[in-house]
Amino acid sequence: MNDRYVALYGRQSLYKEDSISVETQIEYSKYEAHGEPYKIYADKGYSGKDTNRPAFEEMLADIEKRLISRVVVYKLDRISRSILDFSNMMEVFQKYGVEFISTTEKFDTSTPIGRAMLNICIVFAQLERETIQKRIADAYYARSKKGFYMGGRIPYGFGLEKTVIDGIHTSKYVPIPEEKEHIELLYSIYSEAGTSLGDIIRYFRDNKIVNGRGAPWSTARLSEMMRNPVYVKADADIYNFYKSQGTNVINPIEDFTGHNACYLYRGSASETSKFNNLADKDLVLAPHEGIISSKVWLKCRTKCLNNRQSVKPLKAKNSWLIGKVKCGKCGYALTVAKAKTKWGRYFVCSSRLSMKTCEGVGKTIYADILEHYMLAAIKRKLQGFKELTAEAEPHTNPKLNEEKIQLSRLEAEIEQLLIKVSSANEVLMKYINEKMKALDAERNELKKEIYKLSSSANDSNLSVIKNHADKWEELSFSDRQAVADALISVIYISGDQIDITWKI
Known part of the structure; x- marks a missing residue:
């Protein structure tokens, strides 16, 4: 025991340059050696959140060799900020008969009270560290929600420019002309079918x-560009797209x-950092x-989403007519179900399927047969257009965007009124019904106006579907949907009757 020495331990993180230096810590600790031999263990530039520190590990190794009788630190948090690490350390100290002394807190680990006080202090030390971490995280999210530049790799097509937001100095992206042209070109190519x-x-x-940037082009980088909203001219359609994906949209739709x-x-x-x-x-x-119109950006973004799901053949419960086909009796959408027959997929009224409030379309509508019928109808419709004009670069129509915002x-x-239905009394139900009737009428008028504005915008976009019908088997699922969306407003089916409302 007499040949043991005192270990003087000091630690300082380089991230806190204003904290007390290791040298000063050691000077304070020397007094507690009381003239006994000592050895200095110093970790510079290491956090106290864990024990992965070279000098600390060396000290533990010397303790296990029974070379150390006492460990002296300037302050408790210099040796550990973790309850678990500190508890494990104290077990090692007790096993090898090592005393522990903090020069500023004056702990005596030879008594139960001293050990209890140590544990209490280490709880507060860890609480302080976690509070600092939470404060840093909260500050990050608060700044990000205000649109401040948060660092990281600068997206292709942009450079940085100093700016001021809400009196705070930050940075914003500015386009680099040549790189911007590359972004516009790749979106233009990818938005085309096939x-x-x-x-x-x-x-x-x-x-x-x-x-x-000097790197070779790769599909991984291009895919990342296609999914990045840093390029889009964000309008109501972008807002609704992200809302439909479960994204927390910070700004109001207005x-x-x-x-x-x-x-x-x-x-x-979020449970994952993956942006898929x-x-x-x-x-x-x-x-x-933004650089890219919302229409082109959404085409490319939707294509990326569908491509991730198109490894398997699109059979089962998918149809490029989904969203266009509705029940001619109740007006609800027809959805696709799967039957164990040679025809496989078939359409069924969603109202009949979920609420049993509709008798259905009257006969089985097999998806393959309806798709074949609609493809023939599309080809006939396109015969009336000998020349299709080139598609102009789409721009956000302010009036159309305002109508979409109002519709949302x-x-x-x-939706809020529907939530209140379950707990409503007779008087409140009467008010809800009247309010719903008025809102529904207003919604229908808005939809008509949006359809009219959208139709006029589509008049110059027929090149999107040029020759598509002749190359139908080569088209991806998303491209077939794009053709249906460009040409068809709605398809009502009741019995043998099929009524198609075209956009052209």
């Missing part, structure tokens, strides 16, 4: 279009005017202007 990310790489290679782009963050509630899963991510409007407000108000 194109792939590989087609973009081959086009860039054949036309000697070099990546401005702010989505089709000018600013967006930042997408992991968010404090948009649930619980945070979307906030960015201070810079109405639907949110209707």
Whole structure:
């Protein structure tokens, strides 16, 4: 025992340069050695959140060799900020008969009270560390929700420019002309039916279009660009897209005017950092202007989503007519079910399927047969258009965007009324019914206006479907949906009757 020495331990994190230095800590600790031999163990630039520190590990090794009789520190949190680590350390100290002394807190570990006081102090030390971490995280999310630049890799197509938001100095993205042209080109190519990310790489290679950052073009990087809302001119359609994906949209829909782009963050509630899963991510409007129209961006983004699911053949419960086909008796959408017959998929009234309030369309509507029928109808319709004009670059129609914003407000108000139905008394139900009737009438008028504005915008976009009908088998599922969406407003089916409302 007499040949043991005192261990003087000091630690300082480089991230806290204003904290007391290791040298000063050791000077304070020397007094507790009381003239006995001592050895200094010092860790500079290491956090106290764990025990992965070289000098600390060396000290533990010397304790196990029974070389140390006493460990002296300037302050408790210099040796540990973790309850678990401290508890494990004290077990080692007791096993090898090592006393522990804190020069500022004056602990005596030879008594139960001293050990209890140590445990209480270490609880507060860990609480302090966790509080600091939470404060840092809260500050990060608070700043991100205001559209501040939060660091990280600068997206292709942009540079940085200093700016001020709410009196706070930050940065925002500004386009780099040559890289911006590359972004516009790749979105333009990918938005066309039948194109792939590989087609973009081959086009860039054949036309000697070099990546401005020096790296070779890759499908992974291109896919990342297609999914990044930092490029989109965010309007009501972008707001509704992210809402439908379960994203936490920070700004109200009124702010989505089709000018600013967006930042997408992991968010404090998200369970994954992968941005293929948009649930619980945070979307906030960015201070810079978008590059790509919402229509083109959504085409590409939807294509990316569908491509992740198109490894298996699209049979089972999918149809490119979903969303277009409705029951001619109740007006509810027809959904696809799967039967164990040679025909497989068939359409069924969603009202009959879920609420049993409709008798259905009257006969079995097999999906393959209806799709074949509609493809023939599309080909006949397209024969009337000998020349299709080139598609103009789409722009956000302010009036159309305003109508979509108002429609979203109405639907949110209707949803809130429906929530109150279950607990409503007779008087409240009467009010809800009257209010619902008025809101529904207003909603229908808005839908008519939106359809009229959308139809006029589609008049110049027929090149999207040029030659598609002749190459139908080559088209992806999302491209077939795009054709249906461009041409068809709604299909009502009742018995043998099929009524098609066209957009052209």
